[in-house]
Amino acid sequence: LGLAGAGLGAAAAAAPVFHDLDEAVSSPTGSWKRPWYVKEVDKPTLEVDWNTMPYFDNRELMFDSGAFMREVGMDEAMRLFQLSGENKKKWIKENKPGFTLRDYALGDNVGFGFAWGMKGHFASQDAARPSPTPEEAGLTRWSATPEENLRMIRSAMRFFGARDVAVYELDSNTRKTVYGIESDGKDYVYEDVDEGYETETKRVIPNKTKYVVMFTVLESQEMLKRGATNFAIATTAMGYNEGALVCSRIQQFIRQIGYDCVSERTSNAMVQCGGGGALSGLTENCRMSLTSMCPEHGPQMRIYKVITSLPLAPTKPIDFGVFKFCSTCKLCADACPAGSIKDDTEPSWDIQGSWNKPGIKGYYYNGATCFSYWLQSIMGCGLCRSACPFSVKNYASIHDWVIKPVVSYTSAFNGLFVSMDKLFGYHDFAEREAEHSWWDIENPPVYCQDTTRGTLKLQ
Numbered sequence: 511l512g513l514a515g516a517g518l519g520a521a522a523a524a525a526p527v528f529h530d531l532d533e534a535v536s537s538p539t540g541s542w543k544r545p546w547y548v549k550e551v552d553k554p555t556l557e558v559d560w561n562t563m564p565y566f567d568n569r570e571l572m573f574d575s576g577a578f579m580r581e582v583g584m585d586e587a588m589r590l591f592q593l594s595g596e597n598k599k600k601w602i603k604e605n606k607p608g609f610t611l612r613d614y615a616l617g618d619n620v621g622f623g624f625a626w627g628m629k630g631h632f633a634s635q636d637a638a639r640p641s642p643t644p645e646e647a648g649l650t651r652w653s654a655t656p657e658e659n660l661r662m663i664r665s666a667m668r669f670f671g672a673r674d675v676a677v678y679e680l681d682s683n684t685r686k687t688v689y690g691i692e693s694d695g696k697d698y699v700y701e702d703v704d705e706g707y708e709t710e711t712k713r714v715i716p717n718k719t720k721y722v723v724m725f726t727v728l729e730s731q732e733m734l735k736r737g738a739t740n741f742a743i744a745t746t747a748m749g750y751n752e753g754a755l756v757c758s759r760i761q762q763f764i765r766q767i768g769y770d771c772v773s774e775r776t777s778n779a780m781v782q783c784g785g786g787g788a789l790s791g792l793t794e795n796c797r798m799s800l801t802s803m804c805p806e807h808g809p810q811m812r813i814y815k816v817i818t819s820l821p822l823a824p825t826k827p828i829d830f831g832v833f834k835f836c837s838t839c840k841l842c843a844d845a846c847p848a849g850s851i852k853d854d855t856e857p858s859w860d861i862q863g864s865w866n867k868p869g870i871k872g873y874y875y876n877g878a879t880c881f882s883y884w885l886q887s888i889m890g891c892g893l894c895r896s897a898c899p900f901s902v903k904n905y906a907s908i909h910d911w912v913i914k915p916v917v918s919y920t921s922a923f924n925g926l927f928v929s930m931d932k933l934f935g936y937h938d939f940a941e942r943e944a945e946h947s948w949w950d951i952e953n954p955p956v957y958c959q960d961t962t963r964g965t966l967k968l969q
Contacts (some may be wrong), residue, residue, distance in 0.1 A: 548917035563869025565690030572877035608739025617740030651768020662847025677791035737892035749812030797836035845897035848883035
């Protein structure tokens with residue numbers, strides 16, 4: 511105890527104190543240090559065929575009601591939409607755990623703000639109160655190296671609420687990670703202009719605005735493990751809401767130092783999360799397909815992005831062994847009540863429907879059956895992510911110093927680790943948590959995020 515106390519005191523004494531942003535940018539702590547077992551690589555761990563990859567229409571995703579209706583038929587879609595409302599009333603009246611009136615109140619209202627009505631802005635000048643540019647203020651815009659700019663952006667974004675920040679550059683191939691058409695029907699086009707702008711039919715990205723900044727916002731492991739209920743939905747909605755706020759904040763920050771920045775105006779827009787995450791090294795692709803994973807927190811996060819003309823040093827793709835691990839694991843596929851996740855051992859180039867984007871050799875999911883289950887149970891589900899072995903408490907020493915490093919360097923023990931996940935009760939949430947309500951957690955941390963060890967104390 512004495513040694514531990516001394517260690518904490520020394521750590522506090524050694525903690526950096528920043529007096530301004532210049533000091534934060536120049537500090538070694540401003541750089542991004544991933545876990546030691548994460549390898550930087552030259553290309554993503556799944557195969558990509560840029561020649562066959564199209565610009566994807568966001569309206570083809572099954573979460574767009576029009577595409578869903580075309581796929582399952584109008585009658586079936588309307589039946590499921592009606593069933594969704596009926597089940598909500600039924601479960602509230604039955605006081606079903608995870609679906610009580612207060613549970614729905616938590617899940618329904620966590621998105622109040624940006625998610626419900628307060629839309630973001632694609633172009634920075636369209637904000638209600640846009641920040642003044644240096645030119646408007648009679649000043650010279652910020653100037654630094656791409657490496658210094660990256661450290662600055664990372665410092666600012668983490669202060670604004672982002673967790674991890676990574677960057678890749680748009681070119682003739684990687685532009686295909688930007689949607690060709692947005693969910694509202696507007697085209698994304700590129701022009702030789704100074705700043706992005708939007709019309710009734712298109713969103714214009716300047717050719718010089720080519721640095722895609724990808725970032726994560728964490729979710730609560732305690733709540734995600736309680737999927738598919740309102741608790742899992744609540745932490746996901748909170749992640750989307752907080753990510754949108756970070757987008758708006760960094761967009762105006764970049765504008766005020768003299769550069770262009772376009773932002774997704776709503777969640778899951780502008781840039782595809784899986785592709786952008788893999789190219790930037792923010793995440794690695796996985797079996798779930800609809801999401802990807804970061805080494806620190808697995809799939810327990812939401813991904814947002816902005817595109818800027820501020821010169822930034824791109825970060826490299828990563829390999830921490832998860833894509834190979836997925837070939838053995840299959841726990842997310844086992845957990846999916848709709849059978850929407852493929853349980854094939856080997857990845858494939860073959861898509862399952864119009865909701866899939868061709869051009870990658872991966873594990874394509876069935877969006878139609880996935881969204882059909884959402885409507886019958888709870889919007890968002892999340893059972894695949896809660897079943898993932900990488901959704902455990904990150905700072906437990908056995909995970910960070912034994913299991914994850916071994917997974918990163920060899921696939922020989924992947925089957926053993928999957929068996930251990932089941933044996934120690936990670937796959938199905940432990941009895942102690944299943945028998946108690948989330949409301950019984952004593953003094954939960956902010957956003958109910960605790961990444962250390964064990965479980966939160968119940969009252």
